[in-house]
Amino acid sequence: MLDWMINNPVPSALLVLAALSLSFGAILGFAAVKYKVEGDPLVEQIDALLPQTQCGQCGHPGCKPYAQAIADGEAINHCPPGGQATINNLASLLGVEAPSLDAEHGQAPEVKQVAYIREEDCIGCTKCIQACPVDAILGAQKKMHTVIESECTGCDLCVEPCPVDCIDLLPVKEGVKEWAWEKPDAHLIATDRAHSPNSAQASV
Amino acid sequence: MTSHTIWEVPGGIHPPENKAQSMAQALVECPLAPEYILPLNQHIGAPSAPLVSVGQAVKKYQLIADAEGIFSAALHAPTSGTVSAIEERLIAHPSGLSAPCIVITPDGLDHACSLEPCEQPFELDHASIVTKIRNAGLIGMGGAGFPSAVKLNPHTNTPINTLIINGTECEPYITADDMLMQTQASELLEGVRLLAHTLGNPANVLIGVEDNKPDAIAALQEAAHTANQRHNCDINVVSFPTKYPSGGEKQLIYILTGQEVDSGKIPASMGIVVQNVGTAVAAWRAVRYGEPLIERITTVVGESLQVQRNMRVRIGTPMNFVLEQNGFMASQSARLIVGGPMMGYALEQTCVPVIKTTNCLLAPSHSEMPEAPPQQACIRCGHCAEACPAGLLPQQLYWYARSDEHEKLEAHHLFDCIECGACSYVCPSSIPLVQYYRAAKGDIRKTAEDKLKSDKARERFEHRQERLAKEEAAKEAKRQARKAAAELNKAKMAAQQAVGAVSPPPAAPANTTANHDPSAPVIPAIASAEELVANAATAAKAQQDPTLDKARLSRTVESLVSSIERLKAQMAEATTEGLEASRIEKMAAKLKQTELKAQEAQAKLDAFDKTLAAGSQVDAAAQKMMASPNAAAEKTLNSLQKRLSKAQELHLDAVNENKPSADALKQGVIKLEQKIEEAKQALNEAQSTASSSNSSSSEPQKPDAAAAAIERAKQKVQAAASMTPEQKAHAAVESLQKRLAKAQERYTKAQETHDENVEAFAIGVEKLELKLKAAMEAQKEGSEQA
Numbered sequence: 005m006l007d008w009m010i011n012n013p014v015p016s017a018l019l020v021l022a023a024l025s026l027s028f029g030a031i032l033g034f035a036a037v038k039y040k041v042e043g044d045p046l047v048e049q050i051d052a053l054l055p056q057t058q059c060g061q062c063g064h065p066g067c068k069p070y071a072q073a074i075a076d077g078e079a080i081n082h083c084p085p086g087g088q089a090t091i092n093n094l095a096s097l098l099g100v101e102a103p104s105l106d107a108e109h110g111q112a113p114e115v116k117q118v119a120y121i122r123e124e125d126c127i128g129c130t131k132c133i134q135a136c137p138v139d140a141i142l143g144a145q146k147k148m149h150t151v152i153e154s155e156c157t158g159c160d161l162c163v164e165p166c167p168v169d170c171i172d173l174l175p176v177k178e179g180v181k182e183w184a185w186e187k188p189d190a191h192l193i194a195t196d197r198a199h200s201p202n203s204a205q206a207s208v
Numbered sequence: 209m210t211s212h213t214i215w216e217v218p219g220g221i222h223p224p225e226n227k228a229q230s231m232a233q234a235l236v237e238c239p240l241a242p243e244y245i246l247p248l249n250q251h252i253g254a255p256s257a258p259l260v261s262v263g264q265a266v267k268k269y270q271l272i273a274d275a276e277g278i279f280s281a282a283l284h285a286p287t288s289g290t291v292s293a294i295e296e297r298l299i300a301h302p303s304g305l306s307a308p309c310i311v312i313t314p315d316g317l318d319h320a321c322s323l324e325p326c327e328q329p330f331e332l333d334h335a336s337i338v339t340k341i342r343n344a345g346l347i348g349m350g351g352a353g354f355p356s357a358v359k360l361n362p363h364t365n366t367p368i369n370t371l372i373i374n375g376t377e378c379e380p381y382i383t384a385d386d387m388l389m390q391t392q393a394s395e396l397l398e399g400v401r402l403l404a405h406t407l408g409n410p411a412n413v414l415i416g417v418e419d420n421k422p423d424a425i426a427a428l429q430e431a432a433h434t435a436n437q438r439h440n441c442d443i444n445v446v447s448f449p450t451k452y453p454s455g456g457e458k459q460l461i462y463i464l465t466g467q468e469v470d471s472g473k474i475p476a477s478m479g480i481v482v483q484n485v486g487t488a489v490a491a492w493r494a495v496r497y498g499e500p501l502i503e504r505i506t507t508v509v510g511e512s513l514q515v516q517r518n519m520r521v522r523i524g525t526p527m528n529f530v531l532e533q534n535g536f537m538a539s540q541s542a543r544l545i546v547g548g549p550m551m552g553y554a555l556e557q558t559c560v561p562v563i564k565t566t567n568c569l570l571a572p573s574h575s576e577m578p579e580a581p582p583q584q585a586c587i588r589c590g591h592c593a594e595a596c597p598a599g600l601l602p603q604q605l606y607w608y609a610r611s612d613e614h615e616k617l618e619a620h621h622l623f624d625c626i627e628c629g630a631c632s633y634v635c636p637s638s639i640p641l642v643q644y645y646r647a648a649k650g651d652i653r654k655t656a657e658d659k660l661k662s663d664k665a666r667e668r669f670e671h672r673q674e675r676l677a678k679e680e681a682a683k684e685a686k687r688q689a690r691k692a693a694a695e696l697n698k699a700k701m702a703a704q705q706a707v708g709a710v711s712p713p714p715a716a717p718a719n720t721t722a723n724h725d726p727s728a729p730v731i732p733a734i735a736s737a738e739e740l741v742a743n744a745a746t747a748a749k750a751q752q753d754p755t756l757d758k759a760r761l762s763r764t765v766e767s768l769v770s771s772i773e774r775l776k777a778q779m780a781e782a783t784t785e786g787l788e789a790s791r792i793e794k795m796a797a798k799l800k801q802t803e804l805k806a807q808e809a810q811a812k813l814d815a816f817d818k819t820l821a822a823g824s825q826v827d828a829a830a831q832k833m834m835a836s837p838n839a840a841a842e843k844t845l846n847s848l849q850k851r852l853s854k855a856q857e858l859h860l861d862a863v864n865e866n867k868p869s870a871d872a873l874k875q876g877v878i879k880l881e882q883k884i885e886e887a888k889q890a891l892n893e894a895q896s897t898a899s900s901s902n903s904s905s906s907e908p909q910k911p912d913a914a915a916a917a918i919e920r921a922k923q924k925v926q927a928a929a930s931m932t933p934e935q936k937a938h939a940a941v942e943s944l945q946k947r948l949a950k951a952q953e954r955y956t957k958a959q960e961t962h963d964e965n966v967e968a969f970a971i972g973v974e975k976l977e978l979k980l981k982a983a984m985e986a987q988k989e990g991s992e993q994a
Contacts, residue, residue, distance in 0.1 A: 056662035058669045066669060089612075125972065127965040138668040157665050167954060168965075168972035169947070180249070183303035184650020187609070188583065188643045 059159030253279030349486030376455030379548030
């Protein structure tokens, strides 16, 4: 055997390589079956970055389906509630350039909103309850409905179905606890100061 | 007096002290204000819960709001009077926002309610002292406002070995603690002894004071000497070189003990408790005299005041009233700062109240504190890193804060920043570094909160989807069960007919005749139908998640099979190696058991497969049903017609008998006729769509309200994106008009049918009209501008 290998170096090398590749292939194949991950981990990761408003503005019925669509190659800039921050996060996750928000799907909301039902006008039709994707509306047939504010994502899907138009989207009230300092205006330099909006107001 | 080793903190700065102005005058009492505003959340933690109602008379020291949970503090009336309001008022906060407050209008009499003094406070046990301190509403008076009772009740495994009393007061301008130490030195020492007693008499009791307060140090040393001699204790007054910010909790601990508190840990985990001098005095008064915290010493200073001094101010006094007492000249004031010039914040309104943590009101003139020069580019000089007392890299933090790199900020320990402002102070480009860090901290906290909220929303969304699927499956299963039952009935009827046709006396027992009768094939038919029903029922049960169950079953089978194989191999090995017979026997028994188990599981799995197949049959049937809307429409039409004939009969009866309900019945008949008309139309439509697009209608399209709304919203948004503002306004008006028309239609319908919600519909119409008007005006304005 050894003599044959010494006498025929090329075929024996090929044989050894073939044997190696076969064994590694077998190990890899076994690992692929044994350590198979259930579901698509990428979809989960993408879904974790989406804002979970379930508003459908991206054209998918919920955030998870959009995450699936992104994993399948859809553009990452179709989510207005997430805004640029979500796009940036998705871009860094997927290793692509971050595009700006696609205006076709709407503008990023300036302030957070929650739905509010004018309770004296509500007739108890339950249409909004059926439309709410996160079960944030409480009520029953012929009974007044109300929105659980802490659970509402402000997706505005309940406004359209209301027959008496008693649902408004109101900006979330900011209390002392929610308040945070703002970043200073970094673009102001000494020569800008004379033209800055503050000084302009002061001089008028 | 033993000398004490001093460690030096890294970094730090030496800003102008400006402490002489306010120390020139004696401490005075602030007169009664016309109104007291008491915010419910002056401390870290949950807001207190009000105990009084509007209009109620209160006395000085009376409890007006109680602590809500452990991390909270009680609140007491600063004087006698009536509660004039419990409402949102502007408070001293950098946001300039309002928060719930209790407002008291004093009656000028200053009647106090009776207090509970304690002659022998050192004989009380730990729990009762902590309770007394808690009931007095004590919080850290140094600035952070941490509830004192919580700090005195540390839940750590380390016993407390060091009590540090913080009399550093390192920030410029502020002299409130200095004044307190000079005027109330003996009371302070009693307070220190009491706190030490509460904490189980730690070995080291240190009072730390910066060496720029010689009078305070002298007073304290004298008082400490007396106390040490009289009570045989060892309280040490330690003075150390002045440097900002030595008064930070972690910095002071390092100066006095040389120990560093780990990032994210509290000093109590190292056996150290730090309390402010003001807190120590308040604790003494609370326990010894039963006096709740209703006043504090506040430094009122700045060049826009005629008198600069320290004042004893009741909690809740409006700041503008305090300033008036000192000859405030609004025209000369640059701004009003709460706290010192380094860590304080500017106020936009002066009508906010003094709270338990307000140690200084700074009203500088324009020349004294000019506006910060504009920020310039960072020149990477590194002065900020030298000045940072926490050993951070301010420059790196600045870059990361500017570009919102939260992960890197956290990796560079942003949350260990104490926001002392030393870096901003030394920055030659006058970059407001601390503002960047504060903003970044807020951003990171907000992001974390949003993440929590979105996780919750995801969970709710998924639960909802699951619930809807389950409901749908349950409905489907019920439908199938009904269908199967109907078939069974049919089969039974057929069987009876068949039996009846062959042997006229049906009473003959079926099982005896079964072998020879022509009705024999009918019996298996019944049996099979019954089986079908049973299958459907199991399918309905399995519907909850058949695939999951199946996967689980097949997994068990697999694992059992593999363990059988393993056991066999082991047995073979054992026999070849010649192990003891008993062990081999044991193994054989185990193997048999496992094999039995495996068989059982396999049988289960097979049965399951069968039910699954039944389930899929059921599904197919259901899809077929849904695929033909014709059938559904026909069904409704049939049932409606039946109802109509019944209603007509009833009506005729009523008319014949001259019943008063005849009219109502007639209306019912008319309505039913209308409905039939509609159903017929629907049927026609269904037929036409079915014939025109057979392929599309074969897909079961669910009328999901949410999906429809999403579709509509999507279209709307798409349309809106490509429009100019003018067009947008126009579209808005149009859509509103449409909605109005719809609403009006609904309203008239409701009127005709005397719906009980007529009013609600009317209001809806009115509101829409208003909205339409507003939209039209906006459109007009828009076009005028254009």
